[in-house]
Amino acid sequence: MTLTDTLQTSFKTVLSYRMRSLLIILAMALGVAAVVVLTALGDGARRYVINQFSSIGTNLLVVLPGRAETAGSFPGAVLGQTPRDLTLKDAQLLGRLPQVRRYAPLNVGAAELSAANRLREVTVLGSNANLIPIRHMKLAQGSFLAQGAEHSAHIVLGAKIASEFFPRSQAIGQRVRLGDSRFLVSGVLASQGESMGFNTDEIVIIPIDYAQTMFNTTSLFRILVEAKNHSEIESAKQAILASLRQSHDGEDDTTVITQDAILDTFDRILRALTLAVAGIAAISLIVAGILVMNVMLVAVSQRTAEIGLLKAIGATSTDIRRLFFAEAVWLSFAGAMLGFLLGQFGSLILRLAYPQLPAWAPVWASIAGIIVALVTGILASMLPASKAARLDAVQALSKK
Amino acid sequence: MIHLTAITRTFHMGDQAVYALNNINLHIASGEYVSIMGPSGSGKSTLLNIIGLLDKPDNGRYELDNRLIADLSETEQAQIRREKIGFVFQSFHLVPRLTAAENIELPLILSGMPSAQRQIHVNAALQAFELSPRAHHRPAELSGGQRQRVAIARATIMQPSVILADEPTGNLDHQIGAEVMLLLENLHRSGTTLIVVTHDRELGARAHRQIGMRDGKILTDQAHDTD
Numbered sequence: 001m002t003l004t005d006t007l008q009t010s011f012k013t014v015l016s017y018r019m020r021s022l023l024i025i026l027a028m029a030l031g032v033a034a035v036v037v038l039t040a041l042g043d044g045a046r047r048y049v050i051n052q053f054s055s056i057g058t059n060l061l062v063v064l065p066g067r068a069e070t071a072g073s074f075p076g077a078v079l080g081q082t083p084r085d086l087t088l089k090d091a092q093l094l095g096r097l098p099q100v101r102r103y104a105p106l107n108v109g110a111a112e113l114s115a116a117n118r119l120r121e122v123t124v125l126g127s128n129a130n131l132i133p134i135r136h137m138k139l140a141q142g143s144f145l146a147q148g149a150e151h152s153a154h155i156v157l158g159a160k161i162a163s164e165f166f167p168r169s170q171a172i173g174q175r176v177r178l179g180d181s182r183f184l185v186s187g188v189l190a191s192q193g194e195s196m197g198f199n200t201d202e203i204v205i206i207p208i209d210y211a212q213t214m215f216n217t218t219s220l221f222r223i224l225v226e227a228k229n230h231s232e233i234e235s236a237k238q239a240i241l242a243s244l245r246q247s248h249d250g251e252d253d254t255t256v257i258t259q260d261a262i263l264d265t266f267d268r269i270l271r272a273l274t275l276a277v278a279g280i281a282a283i284s285l286i287v288a289g290i291l292v293m294n295v296m297l298v299a300v301s302q303r304t305a306e307i308g309l310l311k312a313i314g315a316t317s318t319d320i321r322r323l324f325f326a327e328a329v330w331l332s333f334a335g336a337m338l339g340f341l342l343g344q345f346g347s348l349i350l351r352l353a354y355p356q357l358p359a360w361a362p363v364w365a366s367i368a369g370i371i372v373a374l375v376t377g378i379l380a381s382m383l384p385a386s387k388a389a390r391l392d393a394v395q396a397l398s399k400k
Numbered sequence: 401m402i403h404l405t406a407i408t409r410t411f412h413m414g415d416q417a418v419y420a421l422n423n424i425n426l427h428i429a430s431g432e433y434v435s436i437m438g439p440s441g442s443g444k445s446t447l448l449n450i451i452g453l454l455d456k457p458d459n460g461r462y463e464l465d466n467r468l469i470a471d472l473s474e475t476e477q478a479q480i481r482r483e484k485i486g487f488v489f490q491s492f493h494l495v496p497r498l499t500a501a502e503n504i505e506l507p508l509i510l511s512g513m514p515s516a517q518r519q520i521h522v523n524a525a526l527q528a529f530e531l532s533p534r535a536h537h538r539p540a541e542l543s544g545g546q547r548q549r550v551a552i553a554r555a556t557i558m559q560p561s562v563i564l565a566d567e568p569t570g571n572l573d574h575q576i577g578a579e580v581m582l583l584l585e586n587l588h589r590s591g592t593t594l595i596v597v598t599h600d601r602e603l604g605a606r607a608h609r610q611i612g613m614r615d616g617k618i619l620t621d622q623a624h625d626t627d
Contacts, residue, residue, distance in 0.1 A: 005509045016497040309493040312454055313507045313554065314482020316475050393454040397493065 001319045010326035014334075017299075021331060024288075024295050028335020028373055029342055031285035035369035036343020040350060042274030043357035051358070053259060057134050059101075059230055060259040061237060063094070063223040063244070069252055082102045083113055084248045085219030088208065093243055099227055099236035100356050104131040106222040107211045113204060115165050116177035122161060123203045124178065126211020132156075134226045135361050137200060142172045142187030145207055153210060155183035159191035160201040162211045178204065179214050280373055288335065289376025296328055296384035300391075307388050308396025317389040322384035325378070332377025336370040343369070401561070401593065402428040402451060407460035409446055409616075411555045420446040421457065422616035430561065433441045433585070433594045435607035443616040444597045445566055451489075451595065452485050452564045465561075482511055486555030488584070490567035494539040500546075501526060501535040504553045511558065525553040529583070545576035552583055562593045569603065581606065 014021045065086045091105040107126035112119060125131070127146040132138075144156045155176060162171040162185075174185045183206060192200050212218060227236040237256045244254045300307070307320055343361060350359040409421040420443045428434055436444045449455035450462065453469060462469045464480065472480070487493075494503045501522050508518040526532045529549045539547055548568065555563060565584060569577030581603065589595040598604050612620035 001510050003510050005515075007513070009509065013497070304497050305493065309489075309495070310506070310510070311478070312452065312487045312493075313621065314480075314485075314558075315477050315509065315510050316478040318475070319478075319510060333584070394449050397489070 001315070001322070006319070006322050006326050007330075007349060008364045012325050013323075013327055013331055014330045020295060020299075021334075022146060024331050025335040025338055026290055026348030027291050028285070028288045028377065029339035030380060031281070031288040032339025032369045032373050034281040035278055035372075036286050036340060036366055037346040037350070039274050039365035040343070040347035040359040040361035041357075042270065042277045043362045043365075044350070044357045046267065046270035047358045047360075048356065049076040049270060050263060053263050053266065055136055057136055057224070057226065057259060059133065059227040059233055061225040061227060061233065061240065062257045062259075063090075063225060063256050064221075064238060064257070065219070065253070067255055084251065084253055086223060086244075087218060087220060088212075090247060091220060092210050093247055094223060094225055094240055097236065097237055097239045097243060099232040101226045101228045102130040102353065103226070104128055104136060104224045105208050105220045106131070106224060107208060107215060107217070108141065108221050109211065109215045111179040111214060113161070113165070113176060113178050115174060118165050120161075120164070122158075122178075124211060124214070125203055125205045126208045126214075127205060128208055130226075131205065131224070134224050137192065138190040139187045140190040142185070144187045144205060151207065152186075153181065153183045154186035154207065156187040156189060156205040157185060158189050158199075158201045158203045160199075161204060162188040163288035178206065178321050181210065181214065183210075195270060224345055230260075233260055273350050274362070274365075278368070282369075285369070285372050285376055288373070289332075289380040292328055292377050293380035293383060295331075296324060296381050297387070299327070300324065300384050300388045303388075304391060304396045304399045308393050308399070311391075311393040312397060320391075321385045321389040324388050325381050328377050328385070329374070332374050336373035336379070339373065340366055340370055401430040401465050402426070403461070403463040404450075405461040405463075407447075407450065407457045407462065409443075409450065409455065409457050409466070419443075419616040421450070422619060423554070424460070424616075426611075426618065426621075428593065428595065429449050430593055431588075431591055433588045433608045434596070434611060435604035435609070436595065436597045436611045436613060437599060437601065437604040438613035439599060441615075442613040443536075444613050446616075448564050448566055448595065448597050451562075452487060453481050482507060483558055484561050486547070486552075486558070486560040486563045488551055488555050488563065488565040488568045490570035492539070492544075492551045492571070494547055494550055496539055498568065499536045499538055500531055500542065500550045503539070503550055504557055506554060507558050521557055525557050529553045543576075545579060548572060548576075548580050549583065552587075553582070556587060556592075560592070562595065563587055565596045567598055569598075569600070577603075 023148055064086070086364065088105055091103055094100055095103045104127045109124045110121055111124050113122045132144055139156070140159065145152070145154060155178065157165070157171060165171070165176070166174060171185050171188050176183055176185060189200055225236065225240065227233045236260055240256050241252070241254065248254070310320060343366070347359045347361050349355065404424055404426040407421055407424040408419070410417045410419055424447065436447060438444045444606055450457055465484070469477065495506070504525050505518055505522050508521060526535050529552065530551065531546065531549055534546055539550070542550065563584065567578060568584065571582055572580060584594055584596070585606070596603070596607060604610055609623040610620070611618055
């Protein structure tokens with residue numbers, strides 16, 4: 001019996017037991033679809049987090065005061081205090097390092113903003129002109145601390161704040177009061193929504209020296225540093241630590257977090273999660289495989305007389321084994337394909353329901369899902385197929 | 401062509417051994433028309449199954465066309481069943497989900513013949529057995545006589561040298577049964593060896609050689625010319 005004839009004959013058999021075939025294909029398909037959709041969800045979450053992290057800057061390093069090490073030897077570590085603060089002088093020092101393209105010192109606080117008979121509390125960022133490009137923020141209008149205006153009392157409003165205070169008129173050029181000082185609105189941020197739990201639409205930005213005066217501090221909350229390129233991130237980190245150690249009398253009392261390291265960690269965690277979810281979904285494929293075995297065993301006992309007849313008209317055991325085997329392969333194959341399509345469809349629905357979630361199933365997951373479905377189907381059909389092949393012809397024929 | 405020497409076949413019912421065939425010696429020449437008769441349990445079906453290579457004797461020699469069957473592999477035996485032997489059963493044994501034409505085609509598929517060639521053979525067989533109008537009907541839509549004609553067409557499509565018929569008219573009424581017998585006898589007339597197992601004396605008497613069996617043994621073996 002030729003391979004084509006075997007495949008054709010078993011395909012016809014699959015078609016003629018329509019209900020049975022449909023159900024088993026559905027079981028297989030749901031297993032594959034589960035793998036595809038769940039990995040799409042896992043990988044979508046991974047990409048969502050990565051996108052969020054990437055959106056806060058490129059080649060970004062964050063310098064913060066204190067040492068995030070429990071094994072530290074300085075007494076302040078235990079109390080959560082730091083012996084030395086980061087200062088503007090430190091920030092300027094970092095700006096001179098060869099690996100650093102630009103830096104932005106950062107102070108954060110809250111103050112009351114009032115203008116045009118309105119009043120509300122806002123989050124205040126104090127920084128320099130580099131903050132906007134480093135943090136990938138965009139100005140809808142105006143500018144922030146443009147060249148030559150570094151020390152002017154200018155303020156940039158978040159999109160929502162601007163529209164709240166000046167719903168009908170142009171915000172730029174207006175005077176506002178923040179805390180006890182008066183500022184001139186020089187720019188309005190473009191609306192970007194929330195990123196990393198921080199809504200840039202509801203902040204205001206003022207020059208760092210005004211912020212330090214307003215909050216009565218000389219220390220910095222953070223220094224944001226952008227490395228010249230991706231390959232220099234690590235060496236920039238070392239250079240920053242070295243230069244701060246030097247200016248802090250040889251004490252290692254600052255921490256540098258690279259965006260890359262955070263990205264890497266999240267990437268690894270979420271990949272592992274996706275893999276785990278795929279593994280759980282694959283269990284349903286094994287169950288589907290056992291269903292295939294069950295269905296094929298029933299088929300063998302249903303078709304015992306037919307198997308006897310095939311032997312009587314000259315089918316070899318191999319022919320019969322292959323016929324049942326091919327039938328299971330068709331069922332698994334159809335199930336895997338249908339499941340793949342169902343899974344892609346499910347991912348599409350996920351993407352439509354949550355547009356910010358890039359729920360695309362990774363290619364490896366789709367391929368693995370299909371292969372596992374085929375392999376379990378094939379393995380599961382071996383026992384029934386060889387059972388059919390071993391049937392005694394005379395006994396098989398006498399069975400109705 | 402068929403040489404059986406001291407053939408024994410036992411079945412075990414519980415702890416008791418029952419002889420289905422007890423020391424059978426039989427020679428059937430090419431082109432003979434033989435009927436095997438006897439009450440049920442006499443071993444006539446077992447004898448037919450052994451001749452058709454569906455069953456294996458426990459003891460004894462079986463030579464078919466001068467080849468010792470015991471020496472052949474399973475695949476070679478399947479090939480002999482496919483090419484030299486045609487089976488006709490009492491209960492037809494048609495595959496219910498296949499059409500008449502597809503049932504007839506089965507042995508050709510097993511032999512690996514290309515599809516285009518198969519269609520030529522199948523159409524010729526459908527015509528020869530007056531089944532052309534029913535070619536695309538399933539067995540459930542055919543009458544008993546038509547079903548047995550499909551089964552005979554399937555048994556003869558490979559042009560075997562032996563037709564083995566086990567109660568071929570057992571499920572048919574008298575008139576249809578007679579028609580089926582005529583078909584089988586026509587095959588014999590064109591040179592095929594025909595062996596019919598039956599417990600119907602009238603039917604058995606039509607054969608040129610009649611073998612009577614009882615309790616696994618051949619009691620009578622008589623030939624007469626009625627052609």
